[in-house]
Amino acid sequence: MELTGAQMVWECLIREGVDVVFGYPGGSIIDTYDAMIDYPIRHVLVRHEQGAAHAADGYARSTGKVGVCIATSGPGATNLVTGIATAYMDSVPMVAITGQVSTAVLGRDGFQETDITGITLPITKHNFLVSEISELPQAFIEAFHIARTGRPGPVLIDLPRNVAMSKAEFSYPDKVDLPGYRPTQRGNVRQLRMAAELLNAAARPLIIAGGGVNRAGAFEALAALAEKYRAPVAMTLLGIGGFPQSHPRSLGFMGMHGAASANMAVDKADLVLAVGMRFSDRVTGKASAWAPNAKIVHIDVDPAEVGKNVAPTVPIVGDANLVLQQLLPLVQPCEFEPWWSLIDEWRQEERSRDILKHETEELLPPFVVSRISALTEGQAMMVSDVGQNQMWEAQYYSHDLPRSLCTSGGLGTMGYGIPAAMGVQVGNPDKQVWMVAGDGGTQMTLNQWGTIAQEKLPIKMAILNNGYLGMVRQWQQMFFSSRYAATPIGSPDFVRLAEAYGIPGLIVTTREEVDDAIRAAIAHPGPFIIEFRVKGEENVYPMVPAGQTVREMIRRPLPSERCLPEEAK
């Protein structure tokens, strides 16, 4: 059958199992949009293309499927860039389709021409400029294959307008032809045996789950290993959701703002089993002093991650799910008794410092997040923005569901929250989706409320309004003598603004109102916002300052310690 390039786009997407795309039309992509009407694919019209990329990202992270976004050439394509870079840093499977000027004007600065394949070269796993209609089906099958296999990532397809308009016979290839791309699946048996020997000889082991556990869907394999081996499991920010927070073996979230007990466990461990992680500086602090007493077994699907930041004793290249399954029978159960007692001591001490244990009348963000966690019973799909809100969400929401947190880790993209939540809700129509963001990040992308209202996405949005770009303010307070340069930020009346979009909301200023507001949001069938006017100058603790070690970790002062400086004044 003869089809236009524009029709082929949708034929290909359907064959790849796509039923929803996030996008925004324009001149160079108009033919593709015209063809779309005839295909059973849902299109979600965003309010800015950055949101299309974040929505595709949220869809992908929360479902494990490839997210698809589409935009026109020039400004449409460049608006995608932040979202593509966000997905690249966090290894999110995504295909971005951009319109391009016709090949006849390509390279001559045509109207709305940008070299988007050039621009996205370092932030995509691969990209394609389809210069002939005959290359189109192959580009699509390869794009999806590359995006979802191995270490997942975004792939961009740039489609010149004349290619979309031209006609050719269509047949979808049955296989990819990528001689240079063969990701390793199963772990090497010798490496596995060496790893098992180390695990079986360890006295103070620690498993760390990275984002790879979520990407590979290694939830059961990891739980089985932790239960058999009886070792504690800590999670990186992107590893959250990879292992149930309420599991007795869970130490929670580790890294710069991770649990002190989890970071201390890294420091004292004699063996670290790192699963699907890349030893980012936010995880390790000073990499050379990280886990100083430990032998390291590193499982990762990307061979280039082995030894990039931290040199492992035993690397195993392969899919986290398969490798953990291979490792399971080789590992012997152990009690690790003195180790668990030590960990319990740390946890007890940690609890005594927990802000939630302190008497206070103030409306504190950790309290808000812990109430959302309690009232949704840890069963919500969570999305967080970037900043203090993100860290509090990670610390105080008890994530028990696989893939239940979408957050921008590697790039730390403010404004990710609202649009990513759209993708999560679209991908999980029957689940409750909550988004937690700051007043700053909310203002970056709240134009997407238009999309949320139009698509009737029942997302619950909690804005932690502290009147500051809080995370930067915290650094200024701690490391720049409280010189608050450009961090106090004003906000509109969020509830009235949401109302203008047809989204109801509530303002919460006291602790007493918190539960009722959260219940009201849950009870409301559509989208809902709650603006929590929280304490302004609250800090995220603990904190391992950038490039330092656990020994320099800044802890939350105990109530007795807190009084001292006040009295001294």
Next chain:
Amino acid sequence: MRHTIVALMEDRPGVLNRVASLFRRRGFNIDSLAVGHSEAEGISRMTVVVQGDDKTLEQVAKQLHKLVNVTKVFDLNGSSVSRELALVKVHATPANRSEVIGLASIFRANIVDVSSDSLIVEITGTEDKIESLLELLRPYGVQELTRTGVVALARG
């Protein structure tokens, strides 16, 4: 430490750009880079000489390998033959022309162009050999120089 790395890659538009962009982005220092056809149709062969310790080198090779269009990457530090070609335009007057030609012939270099006040010398060999000849030609005045970058094959 200097290493010679060879990468085989699909001969497609933009592939060289991907490789160059990768070196820049990852901050790898390259001494030379040469690309051309290989024995297999549709496959180009790139030879890169890089500076760095073993860890850097391992990253160069692994990151290159991650490029979808790169089919094979290997390090050529064992027993291998490496060659480079240089064209050198040297200032030479009728008075000292024969001196320059004499030097060139010691290095088995060819004179490929002669004009009233210059010569073009073509030399092929290891980098060291080229450096040595250049050293000797400099006093006469090297007006222009172009080098291809090293290409190499494993022996046997």
